[in-house]
Amino acid sequence: MENNKWIQYKIDARERLKAFCIKILKLSERFPKTTRANVINYQLSKSGTSVYAKYRAALRGRSKAEFLNILSITVEEANETEMWIDLCIASGIFNDDFINELHTESLELLKILSNMRKNVT
Numbered sequence: 566m567e568n569n570k571w572i573q574y575k576i577d578a579r580e581r582l583k584a585f586c587i588k589i590l591k592l593s594e595r596f597p598k599t600t601r602a603n604v605i606n607y608q609l610s611k612s613g614t615s616v617y618a619k620y621r622a623a624l625r626g627r628s629k630a631e632f633l634n635i636l637s638i639t640v641e642e643a644n645e646t647e648m649w650i651d652l653c654i655a656s657g658i659f660n661d662d663f664i665n666e667l668h669t670e671s672l673e674l675l676k677i678l679s680n681m682r683k684n685v686t
């Protein structure tokens with residue numbers, strides 16, 4: 566991928582992750598006030614916002630190796646976020662279009678980040 570396209574690809578991913586993060590925060594407000602929901606809400610909010618934060622940190626990496634290292638952590642956070650969303654659906658806490666669309670987006674972002682990591686090496 567030529568340099569300008571690669572830079573734009575990384576910027577587009579950043580904006581998509583930002584929008585995803587905002588949706589995670591919106592979902593956080595919808596959780597019922599039960600012990601199990603509080604635990605999942607806390608973990609999902611942490612990992613879901615961390616994906617965006619870690620990706621931004623990766624973009625500011627001082628070297629290709631640092632970018633790759635932080636990007637690998639970002640992939641782990643994205644994977645954890647997808648797991649928590651899946652658990653929200655499987656446990657019956659949520660079962661609506663918003664959570665299903667969020668789950669689909671989490672899977673797509675995980676693929677994007679994983680592919681990005683493969684292309685860097």
